[in-house]
Amino acid sequence: MPTSLPPIEYGPDDLVRTVKAKGDLTWNNRTYYLGQGFARQPVALRPTATNGLHEVYFCHQRLGWIDLLQPPAKSKHHYLPLRKIRPSPRP
Numbered sequence: 001m002p003t004s005l006p007p008i009e010y011g012p013d014d015l016v017r018t019v020k021a022k023g024d025l026t027w028n029n030r031t032y033y034l035g036q037g038f039a040r041q042p043v044a045l046r047p048t049a050t051n052g053l054h055e056v057y058f059c060h061q062r063l064g065w066i067d068l069l070q071p072p073a074k075s076k077h078h079y080l081p082l083r084k085i086r087p088s089p090r091p
Contacts, residue, residue: 008059014044015054024079025056030072032056033079034063056082 010016019025023036025043034043034056044057045066052068064082073080 008042010042010044010057014046014057016042016044018042027066028068030066030068031079032066032082034082038063 017025017027019034019038019041021039023034023039025032025034027045038058041058043063046055046057047053048055048065054066054068056063056066064084066080067083070080
């Protein structure tokens with residue numbers, strides 16, 4: 001068994017961000033809560049065909065979606081949810 005795991009690698013088109021110590025991810029002036037289990041780990045943001053919608057991946061596992069067209073949180077102390085199901089297509 002290896003003494004350490006290999007580093008997590010993502011594709012060249014992925015936007016890679018590191019999850020903060022409390023499990024949150026800040027991107028585009030919005031803060032999303034992913035979970036403390038992802039603290040200090042890199043995650044990939046991948047755009048979709050839907051404007052403003054990005055998939056969030058940890059390694060090969062999709063965690064959910066970030067919807068940039070969703071209204072921002074009321075204050076910087078509130079987290080936006082990570083969508084667990086794919087939002088309906090927009091008109």
